[in-house]
Amino acid sequence: MGAIFFATVGCKDNSKITIYRVPKETKPQMADQVSATGDAGAIVRWKAPSGWQEQPATGFRKGSFIVRDPDGRTADISVVSFPESAGGLLANVNRWRAQLKLAPVNEIDQSITPLSVDGHQIFFVEIVSDKPVLDGGMKSRVLGGILGTGGETWFFKMSGEDKLVASQRDAFRQFLETLQIGRGVATTGTSTNAPTPPSIEAPEKAPLRYALPVGWQEQPLSSMRVGSFKVSGQNGKEADVSVVSLPGVAGGDLANVNRWRDQLRLSPIDANALVQSAEHIKANGHDFLVVDLVSESPISEQRDKVRILAAILNENDHSWFVKMTGEDQLVTSQKTAFVGFLRSLAIP
Amino acid sequence: MFTNTLAQSRAWDFFKQPFRVLSSLRLTVVCLGLAMLLIFFGTLAQVHLGIHAVQARYFQSLFVFWSPPGAGWKIPVLPGGYLLGTVLLINLIAAHAARFQFSRKKAGIILLHFGVILLLIGQLLTGLMAQESQLRLDEGETRAYSEAPRETELAVIDVTNPDYDQVVAIPERFLTRASTIQQPTLPFTLKIRRFLPNSQLVMRGQDSSASSSEATNGVGVNIAVSEIPRTVKDDERDLVSVFVEVESMEGALGTWLLANAISDPQSFTCSGRTFELVVRQRRFYKQFALTLLNFTHDRYAGTDIPKNFSSRVRLVDLERNENRDVLISMNDPLRYRGYTFYQSGFDNDDKTSILQVVKNPAMIIPYVACALVALGLVTQFSMHLFGFIRKRNA
């Protein structure tokens, strides 16, 4: 009796190599539904409308898309979740308003509509800037969805040029309506018999490479910017440097320069004048068109004159814009640094 | 009576002393005490080792070993579950042989002990013969196999034929050591170059310090692998990875990295046939398939406390001409062809149902044993009780 015990105990794992036939397996379809898990465990799923290009979701984003119009302008769509109420509905709407340089509001007005999606309440927000706030003298429009669910708040935001975003309003509403909100993973009984399969970690996106000039501080990137810096000068003066990359010619050099001239309340120029006034800086095999513009008189909010120092690079059917905007003297003093920065840029 | 005749034989004298020990009540008490110690320490150990490791080490073993940290040697400190169970079994049987007469007065105790014997045997058989696996089904998905949650296999799949796949499934234990596997149906040999019971996989490029990969083909070329300690948490799974070199008549075809985290099979051709390699959870194919039609999960109003969950599945068995819908819910499993499917859990926001699949031929034994024990207990104690009352009233 004992012998049987020991014999069987000894070879517990006597599994063998087996050979068998099975019918062909249909590989599971990649669901066109994307889902993401928030910090509090809520799972939100959406279906992106056609025409929205999916982008890698980095940083805070749980989801990221871009929609382009024929002119090459883009509107950016982001999905982000924050714990708890993230400040509340009003605070966040005002945050978006501030981004559009609008005054904050004290109460929910007609720009905010509650929707009911999948048994949850989502506040749909639509705001347009009064003045042009985008490069190129364009107004900006924001479409937003704010969803509060079990311990966290989700933000769905489309922002971009006024007309483009306005044309996407229905698509955005539809996007909100495809949302499915639910709870996270849960099991019961014995140990949770649902271990999620382990996965390989994905590599990070390669950032823009450059040599950071002295005195320039890196800032968080945004939907439009692949590089963003701040320069602080005396007396609290600041200059902002942005690096933007767009496909195609993005409207063309002249149009962009005139857009910047317009921002400084300067009159537009024609192509000849551009050729005469602009510099060319060659660096690393790239040919940058550089313009140095200064406003004639102090403009609105700033009591100082504003200078824009900008470089445009067109290469490989792609356009790069490096632009420094700030107080006249500060920007002037930074010109050498700006050129050095251009030279150090590694354009892919 | 039995022992008296035996006592007369000369050979008996030799066995008398050990037999007396084996059949003594003292041994029973000692064994029960040791069993209590084993269970107590086993329970404490679960906090750090997890229930499966403890089961294997404490209860499905002959001895429980202990080694000082860092030392290579180990000493047995407690008898393990199997050893204790065997000794108790022998003790019980010997005690009955030595002392008990089959009288009506002892009927209760005999029944009781016989039930205990049966219970112990049943648990041993269960430990040896039962097969537990899991079936994860998304809504709408059909599967004809279940998976072992903690065991992997290397599957070599011949996908040449358009109508079917021919699978050679190599269980994990063949992969743990560097060895060569040759199967008559395969025109190549598989050399296991390295096996990692739990590992971490990272895309190369981030980790520039790592040397070039041991893999020469497939996705493994771009992946850096490092070994990490095995997990002890019940709800985590080890990431098994293995480097396999394929060698055919023409020479080495290459080395692949296979892991259960790499779910897509990697393929190559040899002798005009196409093969796929994949490491996955060990599959147990069945002659029937289940499709999850719908999973429902009710909660108590305004809470997250689960009230009940159930899966509506379709059972299709071409061999036996079965095609019917079944509802599997908590406390109401599906029993079919020796397998029992229990509603175990759910995932994916109520879109995936997890069923526990159990095949245990010894399943009926505990019920019989329990019935016997219950009968014995009730008989014995009611006899005592009535005797007691009668005496008090006398």
Place this chain on the structure above:
Amino acid sequence: MKKRGPIFTWVVIAASAVFVLAPLFPHDPESGFHLREFGRLPVLLNGRIKPLDTVARNSLLIIHGRQTIHLQHGATLSAIEWLTELLMNPGQADEREIFVIRNPDTLAALGWGVEAGKYFSFRQLFPHLQEIEQQAELAQKVDGQLRSPFQRDIVKLYERVLLYHRLQNSIEIPGTDDFKSDIEELVKTIHPSTTPMESGISPDALQRYAFLAETGYFFPIPPVPPQTDPQQWRKMGESILSFVTAGNLHPAVKAYAAMASAYAAGDPETFNAALSDYGGWLQEHFAARAGKTHVESIFNTLQPFYSAMVIYVLIFILACASWLVWEQRLGAYAYSLLIFAFIVHSCGLFTRMYLEGRPPVTNLYSSAVFIGWAAVFLGIVLERFYRNGIGSATASMVGFITLLIAHHLSMDGDTMEMMRAVLDTNGWLATHVVCVTLGYASTFLAGFLALTYILRGSLTSSLNQETARSLARMVYGIVCFATLFSFVGTILGGIWADQSWGRFWGWDPKENGALLIVLWNAMILHARWGGLVKQRGLMVMAVFGNIVTSWSWFGVNMLGIGLHSYGFMESAFPWLIGFCVSQLALMALGSLPLHLWRSPVEMQRPTSVRTVAATS
């Protein structure tokens, strides 16, 4: 027995009955507002429909640690008074100093020193809410068992503040002066429409009611008759919003709004009128529900387990005294009181079963109550046969201790919580769980009987041979009972597991604990039968049974692992250790050589199996 005996016994019983029923007849009249009646209104919370009184008591227990608030000058605020104030006059409620903060680190985090005291009001905490939230968030990232005392305390504080905040927003938004007018205004101006913005409601109001819907804690609005599904109860905000989109304002909304406005205005007549109107409506449409919540609120008021606990102490004193003097009379009083206390205990137990619709043991709290009940029952049986006060004494001691444990377990909130899906079958709850709990109860009783033997024998001279022998028989009998029930209970658990997830035995900590009890009781019996232990050895072994049972009942829950980890009691751990140490000490006492004992317990001659079997 003297003639005076029986009459005096009835006097004692009557006095106890008065004590038990006293809470039903309060000596201070209600100050106008019929809050006791208000407390009987049913609401849905955590899956169960319960009276507001239960919500009030449990919430106050969680926040304040007590079911009443002690004000200055000896006045008290009952739980329902507090809740009504919180719901309808939050400005005043915010001033009540009810939040308990003891941890000095928590005080420091809020910028206070230890001299700031122990109790704080919501108003005082309000400026620090963000810090509390942030600290709690950090602490919550750490695994529950690994948190430092500060982390546990701040998480608790955050949960209490959150509970308070949610309660505040369950009927009306704080700051509403006249909810009734608001609702009337709404009814007049709204044209219900599926798109809320088109109904004419102001965005501000919409946002406020949405906030109310989301933040509210309980669900006060019943479904629209003839619907009776408990899943259809609604929060106040939800109901208002559904009116905005679909019309049909629920009468309950109007009722609560009227009560809120009346309470805020200090108008008891209007309040009571609205209350009784609503009560009448409930009676008409939800008579059964209303009846059940009525029973529950009476149950809350009476607190039968607390009363029983007090009586058990009295019984213990009487029984112990009966060993010194007036044995028969005091013994009789003790016995009658025991039966009376048992009836009270049983009423509490059965009422719980009625309210929950479940067998007696569903969670740790109810297991404590049941263990006490079963032990007292066995003690009554023993006392009936032996009439020597031992049964009364031990039963009352076990009853008292288990009810005390239950009382502490109730501090976490609602003790009648819903059962998770896997535990949801009344059949197995009634059989497996009850059997195992009976096993616990009887092992404890045997242990305490043995304690009586050891204490009386070693410390007093009152343990004569007759008492010793009857104790030995009692212990032996109870151990047999314990073996039977714990074994059967464990087996039933195995069968339930096999039926539910295909595994008869999984070596889960709770399963292991139950098996330990079976094995220990079996060991006691086998040791006794084999003559390995005599009378004293039996007693010492039985005391060890207390340790094994407390491990199995409480200890395994503290491991936080396995199927049965439905409770984590950080504070109970030192008590458990203390109890085990005390039992070990008493075992050592019991093992001292007999000549050191004060009682003349004689040395036992070795007995054989047959002799023991004959005397048992």
